[in-house]
Amino acid sequence: MQDNLTILKQCEAFLEGHFLLSSGRHSGGYCQCAKLLRFPALAEQVLSTVALQVKDLAVTKVCGPAMGGVIVSYELARQLGVESIFTERKDGEMQLRRGFTVGKGDKILIAEDVITTGKSTMETVKVLEDMGAEVIGAVCIADRRAGDCAFVLPVYAALKLTIDSYEPDDCPLCRAGTLALEKPGSREMPAIVKQREI
Numbered sequence: 001m002q003d004n005l006t007i008l009k010q011c012e013a014f015l016e017g018h019f020l021l022s023s024g025r026h027s028g029g030y031c032q033c034a035k036l037l038r039f040p041a042l043a044e045q046v047l048s049t050v051a052l053q054v055k056d057l058a059v060t061k062v063c064g065p066a067m068g069g070v071i072v073s074y075e076l077a078r079q080l081g082v083e084s085i086f087t088e089r090k091d092g093e094m095q096l097r098r099g100f101t102v103g104k105g106d107k108i109l110i111a112e113d114v115i116t117t118g119k120s121t122m123e124t125v126k127v128l129e130d131m132g133a134e135v136i137g138a139v140c141i142a143d144r145r146a147g148d149c150a151f152v153l154p155v156y157a158a159l160k161l162t163i164d165s166y167e168p169d170d171c172p173l174c175r176a177g178t179l180a181l182e183k184p185g186s187r188e189m190p191a192i193v194k195q196r197e198i
């Protein structure tokens, strides 16, 4: 079986090169998990490695903050045989809407595509805990936390991804001069990746 990083590269969810980020910084890699979630069979395969890590936690629900967490939550909940719900932002505030309920006795995993600082994840934790539920961890495709991240929940990830970024005037890729700077998403891909048989 291929490892998760290979799969992410194959479906263009992880690109290597020389990228101009929206922050203005340059980086040697770019991650867009939605590119993986285009392929349900690949998403199933990658997230099965996360399901394996959490199968003994007696989870009752998985909750994915919209948009990034919704599909991850759905697929993981499907594999665990539990309920999938999502929180969403309304008037700038994270909320549980659409008649979804959680309460005492619920042991919930928060699902994200990527966890970087965990800040937005914690907004969802607060919503669920205020309703009496217990949040026992966070799951994600790519764990991009830096070493100094103070995120308090256990994180169960399909892969750990470290992508360094640089100020434009201090970029080793610019100095090397071998890779042209490009905006993520602007690259012309030579061929459509076909969904593989599993």
Ligand SMILES: [Zn+2]
Pocket: 018, 026, 027, 168, 171, 172, 173, 174, 175, 181
């Ligand atoms: Zn550069």
